[in-house]
Amino acid sequence: MATEVKEFTERQLDRIIEMAWEDRTPFEAILFQFNLTEKDVIKLMRGNLKASSFKRWRKRVNSGVSQKHLKKRNPDITRFKCSRQKAISGNAISKR
Numbered sequence: 001m002a003t004e005v006k007e008f009t010e011r012q013l014d015r016i017i018e019m020a021w022e023d024r025t026p027f028e029a030i031l032f033q034f035n036l037t038e039k040d041v042i043k044l045m046r047g048n049l050k051a052s053s054f055k056r057w058r059k060r061v062n063s064g065v066s067q068k069h070l071k072k073r074n075p076d077i078t079r080f081k082c083s084r085q086k087a088i089s090g091n092a093i094s095k096r
Contacts, residue, residue, distance in 0.1 A: 006036065013048065020045055021057065 008016065016034055019025040020041050027038040036044065046054050
């Protein structure tokens, strides 16, 4: 099944990359906000990061350090963002 190409503004693209880098933001949150599956996020990251940055990100996501999958994360983590992170303007959830 071919995945349709999704167009994002520069601001949306920056936000998706930021969410992908953040350990506490699961792929499910990116799916909810931007309708991107994990595979879509991987393609987006591969196309928008330097090769070395992409490899480092993939290694981190696949390691035991990452909390990117809700099923694998500690049940004590109930937030999508770090407690030190300020409210983010342009967040698709806050606009609903």
